[in-house]
Amino acid sequence: MPDSPLETYFTFFNEVGIIGQLSRTLLERHLPKGYLLPHFSVLNHLIRVRDGPTPLALARAFQVPKTSMTHTLAGLERGGLIEMRQNPEDKRSKCVWLMPAGRAFRDDAIAALAPDVARISGQIDASRLTEIVPELVAIRKILDTDRNG
């Protein structure tokens, strides 16, 4: 099935979209009621990338409008999973800090996900993904800088 370049892009982004949706559903199935992928993602970011970022930095990291991030953070704070303190360097701003309950939440989610990962890793070779990931990172960065100028 020969494909025009335009169709190649469409197919690529279409597949990416569906995989994103399926994997999101897979994860959310294991989260406590009231929590969604964005909640998990933020906690994960605080652990893996950096603790104490501003809401705006998080919004940019996840490419969502800052008003969506406000809402996500409110949910995390309500559950005692994070704490928002004033940014000492800028009184307009806040910093987001992980609480012990937040770390436990994230660890629990990952543990609950283990069976899924085990089942899937039998069918998708991780080394295959390792080859693809750098390509995806490159594409993500191109789209990202394209968007921001």
Place this chain on the structure above:
Amino acid sequence: MPDSPLETYFTFFNEVGIIGQLSRTLLERHLPKGYLLPHFSVLNHLIRVRDGPTPLALARAFQVPKTSMTHTLAGLERGGLIEMRQNPEDKRSKCVWLMPAGRAFRDDAIAALAPDVARISGQIDASRLTEIVPELVAIRKILDTDRNG
């Protein structure tokens, strides 16, 4: 940065999620007010895959709950882009048919997207994507059958 297999999966799905979001925003920027990616996707599906499917078939094709598809189709019908007729083979069911305005809508969107594609294709080689797409298709199918049993 050596990566555990678990982290490989996480990184992969994370990148996929972000690319999906960025590309979605890119497309939606060119759609008329009130229309979103799902509207475009359905029209595109009617043209590229099959005209006249049932709402349920569409919901499955896009991996969304059927109630979400009801909503999307209502939007398309309100705009005269599709028509929903009774399924002659099953009175519970309906068939979704593309209207001329629907085809025009889709063609316009693709035309409006052309500058973006041109800009991006200068940075992402389509042949690179051609290599990755089969891998993504395989992964999508695995997740899909995993989900449905």
Place this chain on the structure above:
DNA sequence: TGCATATAATTCGATATCGAACTAAGTAGT
């Protein structure tokens, strides 16, 4: 045939998403 169950679609209610407007605080130019 008649009844139990299954399926297609919709409606309803709760929550998520996001753009626009707003408030508060920082910054730059004079």
Place this chain on the structure above:
DNA sequence: ACTACTTAGTTCGATATCGAATTATATGCA
């Protein structure tokens, strides 16, 4: 120091998403 502009975050309103319940039709089995 004053004014204009910019930036961080929230609030508000409109729409999207999606699970649960509902309605209408089909199917399977006695």
